[in-house]
Amino acid sequence: xxxxLARQLNALGLLAISAVLLFAFFDQFVGGExxxxxxxxxxxxxxxxxxxxxxxxxxxVRPAHYGLMILGAVGGGAVALRxxxxxxxxxxxxxxxxxxxxxxYTWAFIVFAAIVAGGGVLLLFNRQFDSDDYERRGxxxxxAVLLFAxxxxxxxxxxxxxCSLGLxxxxxxxxxxxxxxxxxxxxx
Amino acid sequence: MMSIxxxxxxxxxxxxxxxxxxxxxMLVLLSLAATLVLFNAYVTASLGLDL
Numbered sequence: 001x002x003x004x005l006a007r008q009l010n011a012l013g014l015l016a017i018s019a020v021l022l023f024a025f026f027d028q029f030v031g032g033e034x035x036x037x038x039x040x041x042x043x044x045x046x047x048x049x050x051x052x053x054x055x056x057x058x059x060x061v062r063p064a065h066y067g068l069m070i071l072g073a074v075g076g077g078a079v080a081l082r083x084x085x086x087x088x089x090x091x092x093x094x095x096x097x098x099x100x101x102x103x104x105y106t107w108a109f110i111v112f113a114a115i116v117a118g119g120g121v122l123l124l125f126n127r128q129f130d131s132d133d134y135e136r137r138g139x140x141x142x143x144a145v146l147l148f149a150x151x152x153x154x155x156x157x158x159x160x161x162x163c164s165l166g167l168x169x170x171x172x173x174x175x176x177x178x179x180x181x182x183x184x185x186x187x188x
Numbered sequence: 189m190m191s192i193x194x195x196x197x198x199x200x201x202x203x204x205x206x207x208x209x210x211x212x213x214m215l216v217l218l219s220l221a222a223t224l225v226l227f228n229a230y231v232t233a234s235l236g237l238d239l
Contacts, residue, residue, distance in 0.1 A: 037190065037230055044193035044223040051197045051216045058204040059212070068216050075220055079227050086234075149201045156194030163190045167229065 003061050006128035007141055010056040013118065014144040017050040020111060021151040024104070028158065033096050034175075037168040038083045040159055042108045045076015047152045049115050054148055057141040061128050070119040077112035080105045190226060193219040 001009075024043060027033055035043070052069030056062070083105040087094045094103055102110075122128075137145075162168060164177035196219030204212040 037226075040190055041223055041227050041230075044219070044226075047194055047197045048216060048220045048223065051200055051219070054201055055204050055209070055212060055216070058201070059207055059209040064213065068213065068220075072216075072220055075223055075227070079223075082227070082231060145201065145205075149198060152194050152201070153198040156191040156198060159191040159194060166189055167226070168190055170234075 001125035001128045003128050003131045004136070004138075006061045006122065006125070007057050007138060009122070010053045010061070011138065011141040011144040013115075014050055014053040014057065014148050017046050017053070017115075018144065018147045018151050020046055021050075021148075021155060025151070025154065025158070027096075027104075031097075034162060034172040036083075036095050036172065037163075037170065038079055038086075039095070039104065040155075040163075040168065041079045042076050042083075042105065043155050045072050045079060045112065046108075047155065048072030049076065049112070050148050050152070052119075054145050057137055057145055063123060063129065066119045066123050070116050073112040073115035073119070077109055077116070080109035080112060084109060192222045193226075196222065 021043060024035065024039075028035055049069045049072035052065045052067070052072060055065040055068065083095070086092070087103070087105075096104055099107065159168075161175045161177040162172060164180045169176075196215050200212040200215035200219070203215065
């Protein structure tokens with residue numbers, strides 16, 4: 001696998017992770033479901049995993065970047081597994097509406113597992129690390145990084161709006177940060 | 189506090205865009221560490237542990 005092909009595959013992977021983050025955004029703002037703290041931490045896992053792919057596109061393909069991707073997916077997978085464990089016993093309730101028969105946290109775990117497996121597969125191909133022609137980032141790569149950066153920064157703003165400067169409540173019902181800002185501006 | 193990992197990665201991408209690879213990798217690692225620290229806080233609280 002050439003370095004160019006590897007970066008193209010990284011761009012496709014980054015687009016897939018951006019799609020996951022944007023779908024979560026869609027559910028948050030259109031579906032009206034506020035993300036729980038563990039849901040936010042799973043999003044953070046996706047963002048860290050995606051950062052590994054983005055670094056491959058921006059500064060060249062390195063094994064260390066795949067390492068970051070796998071570490072992010074393992075961290076996010078651990079959070080998803082914790083949330084599955086909280087709700088897996090029948091009668092203990094669930095968080096959010098299911099999508100295609102599974103809850104978002106279960107889907108998240110499946111995607112994190114796929115990222116880890118994908119990272120392992122991509123690390124099998126040594127020739128991608130031989131050349132250092134990262135000057136050519138490619139249109140697809142640049143577009144993928146821009147979309148991903150937008151999704152990452154958007155999640156930062158959204159989390160700040162929901163949780164303010166502290167930790168989020170376990171079952172959030174409102175945007176605490178926005179309310180705190182309104183109270184600050186009105187002087188109360 | 190929970191937005192730290194997101195802004196950390198966004199900042200890392202800015203450094204990576206200017207080829208500052210070392211700083212970018214460090215920021216991504218710090219973002220991951222922040223995620224795990226926050227996760228630990230929630231797990232510890234939900235289990236009622238006083239470590």
